[in-house]
Amino acid sequence: MRLTAKGRYAVTAMLDIAVHQEKGPISLADISERQGISLSYLEQLFSKLRRNELVSSVRGPGGGYKLSRDAGDIFVAQIVDSVDETVDATKCAGRANCQHGETCLTHELWADLSEQIHQFLSSIDLATIIANRTVREVADRQDAHQEENIERALAQEA
C-alpha cells in the first residue's frame, strides 16, 4: 500500500465527480480547471480508473466521465490501488538474506500493518466523505450568514 500525491490526485478527481455527478458526465477539462491538475495527467489517471471499472466514459460533446456505480460502493483503497499499481509489498520473495527466519519476522509484521491500512482505506467510501462534509456545510451556513456569499459564487459558476 502506497500513499502518494498520485493517489491524492486520483481521489480528489473522483470526489470532484461525485460532488458534481448530478450534472451528468464530467469532462476532464472541468476537473482540470477546478482542481488544478493538468489535463494530460488526468487522462493518464482516468485511463487506469476506467480499466479498473471505477468510472465509465461518455464520448463526444457533452461527454465526460461518470462514476461506474453508486458513490457508496466506491472505496478509497480501490482508487489508490488503481493508479499506484502496488507491487510486492514485502519484497521478501527472492531475497538472498531471508533464510534464517529472522528477516521474515519483521517483514511479516510490516505486512500485517500494511494490510490493516489497506482494510481501513477499504472501509471509506466516497458517499460517506461527501455526506459528512455536506452535513457540516449546512450547519455552518445556519450559524454564519457570510457563507451565503460563497454559495452565490458557487451558483454563478455553474
Next chain:
Amino acid sequence: MRLTAKGRYAVTAMLDIAVHQEKGPISLADISERQGISLSYLEQLFSKLRRNELVSSVRGPGGGYKLSRDAGDIFVAQIVDSVDETVDATKCAGRANCQHGETCLTHELWADLSEQIHQFLSSIDLATIIANRTVREVADRQDAHQEENIERALAQEA
C-alpha cells in the same frame, strides 16, 4: 501523510529494534544485515529518528540504538512522519486557481481523509504489532469504532 518505501524501511527497522531490545543497544550493522537495508541509508533514517527522539544512541563498542521509550508509546505515524517530513498536505495555499471556493471544497475533503489516516496510524504502537502476530483483533476494534472516528474528526475540524 505519505506512505512510501522510506517509511516502511523506518518502521521495519524500529520493529527490528523492538524485537531485539532485550539484548541491549542494537547496531545499525545488525539491522542492515537482518533487514537487507544498506548501512548508510539506515544512518540517514536514524539521524532523523534520533532528532525526533524516537531512539537514543549509545556510542562505542557494544553501542547502537535503542528505543527512547517503551514500545507501547511509539506509534507508527510518528515514525513515518519523522522520515518523510510531510509537507503542505493540501498545496492549496498559494494556488492561483483556488479563489472561487470550488477548488477548496475537494481539497478539504482530501484533507479530512488524510487526517483520518493519520489518526489511524497514530493508534498503532510497536508493542501492539509485536504482541499480536496476526493483528486481526485490532483491525476489528478499529472497524467497530470507525464511524465514530469519522464523526469525531469532522466535528473537531469545525
Next chain:
DNA sequence: CAATACTTGACTAAAAAAGTCGGGTATTAC
C-alpha cells in the same frame, strides 16, 4: 591507543512522479 560504532554532510545514480506532445477515435449538434 586501537577498535567500534555513531555522526554528519556532500554527492550520485536510478527510479518514480508529474507534466507534455501529437496523434488518434467516437459522438453529438448543426
Next chain:
DNA sequence: GTAATACCCGACTTTTTTAGTCAAGTATTG
C-alpha cells in the same frame, strides 16, 4: 456530413524523490 467536443493512447521530457555512496569526522570502550 462536417465540425466541434472530448475521450483515448503511447511516447517523450522534466523534475523530484529514493536509495545508496563516500569521506571525514567524534565519542566510547577495552
